[in-house]
Amino acid sequence: MTQPLSLAAIVAVCVATLAIGSYGLRISRATSDFYVAGRQVTPWRNASAISGEYLSAASFLGVAGLVYSRGIDMLWFPIGYTMGYLVLLVLIAAPMRRSGAYTLADFAELRLESRRIRGLCSALVVGIGWFYLIPQLQGAGIALRQVTGWPTWVGGTVVSVVVALAVSAGGMRSITLVQAMQYWVKVTAISLPAFILLAVWRADPAAPSLDPATLWVSAGTGPGSGLYATYSTLLALCLGTMGLPHVLVRFYTNPDGRDARRTTVVVLGLLGMFYLFPPVYAALGRAYASRLPEGARTDGIVLLAPHLLLDGTSANLLSALLAGGAFAAFLSTASGLAMSVAGILDQDVARRLLPRFAGEDLPDRLGIRLATVVGLAVPLVVTWLLAPVGLASTVGLAFAVAASTFAPLLALGVWWPRLTTAGATAGLIVGSVTASLAAGATLLGFTSDDSWLALLLAQPAAWSAPLAFVVTIAVSLLTPGAIPPHTRATMARLHTPESLLT
Amino acid sequence: MTTPTQPPARVRVTSSRRRAIRHLDRPVAEELTEQTRLGDVYVAGLMRAQLRLSASVLLVAALLLGAVPLALAIWPELRLLRIGPLPVLWLVLGVAVYPAAVIGARYYTRASENLEATFVDVIDKT
Helix, strand or coil: CCCHHHHHHHHHHHHHHHHHHHHHHHHHHHHHHHHHCCCCCCCHHHHHHHHHCCCCHHHHHCCCHHHHHHEEEEEEEHHHHHHHHHHHHHHHHHHHHCCCCCCCCHHHHHHHCCCCHHHHHHHHHHHHHHHHHHHHHHHHHHHHHHHCCCCHHHHHHHHHHEEEEEEEEHCCCCCHHHHHHHHHHHHHHHHHHHHHHHHHCCCCCCCCCCCHHHCCCCCCCCCCCCHHHHHHHHHHHHHCCCCHHHHHHHHHCCCCCHHHHHHHHHHHHHHHHHCCCCCHCCCCCCHCCCCCCCCCCCCHHHHHHHHCCCHHHHHHHHHHHHHHHHHHHHHHHHHHHHHHHHHHHHHHHHHHHHHHHHHHCCCCCHHHHHHHHHHHHHHHHHHCCCCCHHHHHHHHHHHHHHHHHHHHHHHHHHHCCCCHHHHHHHHHHHHHHHHHHHHHHHHCCCCCCCHHHHEEEHCCHHHHHHHHHHHHHHHHHHHHHHHCCCCCHHHHHHHCCCCHHH | CCCCCCCCCCCCCCHHHHHHHCCCCCCCHHHCCCEEEHHHHHHHHHHHHHHHHHHHHHHHHHHHHHHHHHHHHHCCHHHHHHCCCHHHHHHHHHHHHHHHHHHHHHHHHHHHHHHHHHHHHHHCCC
């Protein structure tokens, strides 16, 4: 069962990540000079970095797994992941860069002039970050088990340890160049085997056809439920992207608002190019094997596909390339998330608590190291305890929580001068409570039947996101006295082109 | 304890009218950075134009994308159409949406930059 080539590829990717992490300080000093010194991080390089961090386990393995198991209807997932950037571009890209905010919590504090709402946002970022880390760690477990037969907890643990070491050694995030390379590594790893497998399929006289009827599995259960699920998923992904902890940070490296927009356009192109390929594996998988071998999970179809069409060394080589690419996906997304979560745990928790227990003179980086360990240990333990749900579905729930919390805050914060601190707080609380209760119930498996209630809980965004918007607006209108005093100045700064302000 | 003293005599404080600067030829860019009412009016105009642009792009995207699941629900046989060996729906949902999204994004970016350029022109001229 063990495939030595794939294992070697995975080890190589992990070692490379660690090496870059330990040299991270040196490199990141150079690259930060790079963009402080001026507008030299071009939209292309920045866009590659954004895409490199964004394409996660859900994209690399999950999309193909979903399309394989549930049909072309699931193409809405990659469409949503991509369209999220269109919504982000149109609603917040340039104003967010102009705000100068580095994180979501920074933006909330700056726009609403309240420390309390900053705390609330920080808690939410940690929650969503953990939620999003779970499927990354599960994906690693599935991938490693596929190529070695080891139990699934091994993969998640390996990724956690590598990310913790890399992050606490140097910090992966500031290394724009490395994340940019990650994108091209992932695109190569997913496209090259796809082209080869397609060529093999075309050349094979006895090849099965890609019949739409076999590609199409049932669209849903109850009347209208498929339609509801599709719209809800789309809404969650389109609105949720802007609220993910590791997405907004990268916009800060753009020189100005105009470049933030141009970068996002390139991101759309790069993501679109990547998402052409995962469905190829699903289609070939379905054509060659309508049922998976015993013990394999549908999320592993990408790694399995080469063995369905080829055998011997060629299959192992392709599989190794894919396994390496998949691990690159887990590591880059997980390190971006771990940095976001650890940054907040360090700033808002550790720096307040540690001096109480340890006195004032603490080692320099103790806080951030502890925060990294805690930030990764929590989701890791959760993956040990929880029965794995589909990767793309879990990620979908994280998007739903983000869409019901940060989307109203950001969209209204950027465009609506009458937003009040009370309104934003109420919206965040209502959105986070409803969406995370629904997500929790689904993950813990309380709602495995086909009822409408189960569907509403499994796909909460269609009702929880509009609810959060309505609550935010209504409470803001009821508390006109709580409009932050500098709202006009802030709004002017968000929307005025930089060239006028120098 | 304290000996009551006379409060200092009242002095009328006024500005010298002759030396007051009249603000007629202030550049509008200054109004923007200094957050005057006039600056607010300009920024509010720019924001309205940008919001209208953003809303129309979102609306078109939502209508185009949103129509597909509805069409599939009404005419399920659309799923079986194909061109050559590939299902049509695959070509639409798996391939064509992405260039379409990039085209939409480019259109938005250009239009938005044009709005800003016009705004900068107006400010620089006044």
